[in-house]
Amino acid sequence: ELKVEQNPLFLSMQEGKNYTIYCNYSTTSDRLYWYRQDPGKSLESLFVLLSNGAVKQEGRLMASLDTKARLSTLHITAAVHDLSATYFCAVDRTTMGRRALTFGSGTRLQVQP
Amino acid sequence: KAGVTQTPRYLIKTRGQQVTLSCSPISGHRSVSWYQQTPGQGLQFLFEYFSETQRNKGNFPGRFSGRQFSNSRSEMNVSTLELGDSALYLCASSRNPSTDTQYFGPGTRLTVL
Numbered sequence: 001e002l003k004v005e006q007n008p009l010f011l012s013m014q015e016g017k018n019y020t021i022y023c024n025y026s027t028t029s030d031r032l033y034w035y036r037q038d039p040g041k042s043l044e045s046l047f048v049l050l051s052n053g054a055v056k057q058e059g060r061l062m063a064s065l066d067t068k069a070r071l072s073t074l075h076i077t078a079a080v081h082d083l084s085a086t087y088f089c090a091v092d093r094t095t096m097g098r099r100a101l102t103f104g105s106g107t108r109l110q111v112q113p
Numbered sequence: 114k115a116g117v118t119q120t121p122r123y124l125i126k127t128r129g130q131q132v133t134l135s136c137s138p139i140s141g142h143r144s145v146s147w148y149q150q151t152p153g154q155g156l157q158f159l160f161e162y163f164s165e166t167q168r169n170k171g172n173f174p175g176r177f178s179g180r181q182f183s184n185s186r187s188e189m190n191v192s193t194l195e196l197g198d199s200a201l202y203l204c205a206s207s208r209n210p211s212t213d214t215q216y217f218g219p220g221t222r223l224t225v226l
Binding site for chain 2: 033035041042043044045048088090099100101102103104105106
């Protein structure tokens with residue numbers, strides 16, 4: 001059974017600081033996604049990582065994937081209040097063309113001014 | 114381009130009743146997946162449909178069912194509602210199953226009393 005663990009589960013940080021969210025998964029996967037969820041809202045797709053060593057950046061967020069370590073990171077650079085949200089990683093393990101995303105528990109990020 | 118739409122947005126039912134939720138995917142998207150989000154269990158995969166066929170199903174009881182129509186719109190049904198079915202039900206669409214990023218709708222908040 002595929003397990004996806006995120007840490008930390010809660011992160012309070014000050015504006016301007018850097019931090020990293022970690023996503024570990026237990027078996028090989030086809031791709032890994034990062035999503036953002038604002039309170040009471042749906043999930044917004046941030047990144048999809050397809051292969052070992054993949055790195056993607058958008059603004060103050062950078063995601064990377066190490067398939068050998070079964071680890072993805074979401075790095076936040078110089079955080080701003082607008083980044084406050086819950087971030088989920090999701091691992092896609094497609095078997096015989098049948099996809100099912102397995103999500104981590106989410107990291108609730110609170111950026112204090 | 115319109116996003117994924119879900120109706121209704123909020124629903125209150127009582128135990129033992131049944132409920133039908135609807136999802137209209139992004140135009141051109143033929144794959145629809147459903148997820149349940151609860152504070153205790155997090156985000157869990159329910160099922161995926163493509164070309165009116167269920168391609169994959171998560172670990173949920175038979176009370177949870179779904180279908181997809183020829184226009185790619187999808188419905189999910191929960192019969193004999195239980196208190197534990199209270200959740201945010203999210204629908205996601207993609208062009209094709211297995212390979213494309215899923216885009217999530219706003220969700221239907223179901224409360225079972």
